[in-house]
Amino acid sequence: MALIYEIGTVVETKKPHPCGGTLWTVVRTGADYKIKCNTCGRLVMLSPDELKKRIKRVIGE
Numbered sequence: 001m002a003l004i005y006e007i008g009t010v011v012e013t014k015k016p017h018p019c020g021g022t023l024w025t026v027v028r029t030g031a032d033y034k035i036k037c038n039t040c041g042r043l044v045m046l047s048p049d050e051l052k053k054r055i056k057r058v059i060g061e
């Protein structure tokens, strides 16, 4: 099943980042996804499966 998250999409994760933020922006797609914490700006790289597990809902662009 293909993922359809595109660059610029804002997503909410189930668990908050250590900084307290739950909103992230997709900044890279492909074999691995890179998402950026909207609260502290930290970048995290995840496989599509990991990303899918972490996301609670997609906020939009």
Ligand SMILES: [Zn+2]
Pocket (backbone or CB within 6 Å): 017, 018, 019, 020, 021, 037, 038, 039, 040, 041, 042
């Ligand atoms: Zn953060």
